[in-house]
Amino acid sequence: MKTILITGASTGIGHAAALRFHAEGWNVAATMRKPESAGDLAGLERVVVLPLDVTDRANIAQAVQSTLTAFGGIDVLLNNAGYGLVGPLEAVQAAQLERQYATNVFGPIYTTQACLPHFRARKAGLVINVSSIGGRLALPFNSIYHGTKFAIEGLSESLALELAPHGIQVKLIEPGGVRTDFGGRSLDFMQQAGLSAYDASLKAAMSTFMEPDRAKDYSDASQIAEVIYQAATDGSAQLRYLAGKDAQAMLAHRASLTDEEYRDWVVAKFHL
Ligand SMILES: NC(=O)c1ccc[n+]([C@@H]2O[C@H](COP(=O)([O-])OP(=O)(O)OC[C@H]3O[C@@H](n4cnc5c(N)ncnc54)[C@H](OP(=O)(O)O)[C@@H]3O)[C@@H](O)[C@H]2O)c1
Known part of the structure; x- marks a missing residue:
């Protein structure tokens, strides 16, 4: 029986992935900051709910050890948390910047690092990193978030090369828009009192982000979980998995343009 360790399994993509793998008979270590948020994952056979804040290295070591104790091994690590x-970079506070990188970049690095001795000992293992279409192309007023997802893309591509001789794979999931808590309670904003220089362009860009048509091709979390399940089980050496109709269309559009043509398209589209 196979085992997956998932970070950020309380809601959204991580939660949907936990249910998907469980339904296929996998053991699931569903980790989350607040285990009391486990909801329908609590009490399921072959699911252990473990406390894990990915910004806490001691916590990571403990969660990996508890998973090994519960299931005897880990086959797949899903770095999802x-x-x-969002907002103008000039407004970012140090604590916000550090929390964003600690969660989106250092968290996956430290969690991967904690699993690697086990994967190397078995000469097998798969690390799946949840990136974003925002790790392949950029939109305005998301500079720090894009920075974290571009970082995940680069480090995953390099890591795949150094781990392959050890029988370990690395894969990337690149969702477009997904109907989760991402755009609601999870979203953080860069704001600075007295800084109004960006108000007009931010307002203009937001009007494009909020166009109802933009959301029509968004995915449900269960559709992204399906792509993750395929990535974990297709037996291929594929590195990147675009997830969602909108992600496919956005990347095809981006690939058809030069950097400058794409920039001009964004400027017009977001009224900058
Ligand atoms: N939704 C989208 O449009 C979209 C698009 C592309 C990529 N993604 C990526 O998909 C992943 C999952 O996001 P989602 O859409 O499922 O959003 P979500 O519903 O807001 O879920 C985010 C999850 O991350 C967890 N988390 C945040 N900080 C954490 C920390 N320090 N330690 C452990 N867990 C932490 C949250 O836990 P709490 O419940 O404790 O807050 C929650 O479980 C993210 O990496 C995101 O960047 C999302």
Whole structure:
């Protein structure tokens, strides 16, 4: 029986992935900051709910050890925990910046590092990092978030090369828009009292982000969980998995343009 350890399994993609793998007979270590938020995962056979804040290294070591104790091994690590930070970079507070990188970049690095001795000993293992279409292309007023997802893309691509000789794979999931708590309670905003220089362009860009048509091709978390399940089980050496109709369309559009043509398209589209 196979085992997956998932970070950020309380809601959204992580929660949907926990249910998907469980339904296929996997053991699931569903980790989350607040285990009391486990909801329908609590009490399921072959699911252990474990406390894990990915910004806490001692906590990571403990969660990995508890998973090994509960199930005897880990086959797949799903680095899913993450959130968005939006607004003008000039307004970012140090604590916000550090929390964003600690969660979206250092968290996956430290969690991967904690699993690697086990994966190397077995000469097998798969690390799946939840990136974003925002790790392949950029939109305005998301600079720090894009920075974290571009970082995940680069480090995953390099890590895949150094782990392959040890029988360990790395894969990337790149969702477009997903109907989760991402754009609601999880979202953080960069704001600075007295800084109004960006108000007009931010308002203009937000009007494009909020267009009802933009959300029509968003995915449900269960659709992204399906892509994750395929990535974990297709036996291929594929590195990147675009997830969602909108992600496919956005990347195809981006790939058809030069950097400058794409920039001009964004400027027009977001009224900058
Ligand atoms: N939704 C989208 O449009 C979208 C698009 C592309 C990529 N993504 C990526 O998908 C991943 C999951 O997001 P989602 O859409 O499922 O949003 P979500 O419903 O807000 O879920 C985010 C999860 O991350 C957890 N989390 C945040 N900080 C954490 C920390 N320090 N330690 C452990 N867990 C932490 C949250 O836990 P709490 O319940 O404790 O807050 C929650 O379980 C993220 O990496 C995100 O960047 C999302």
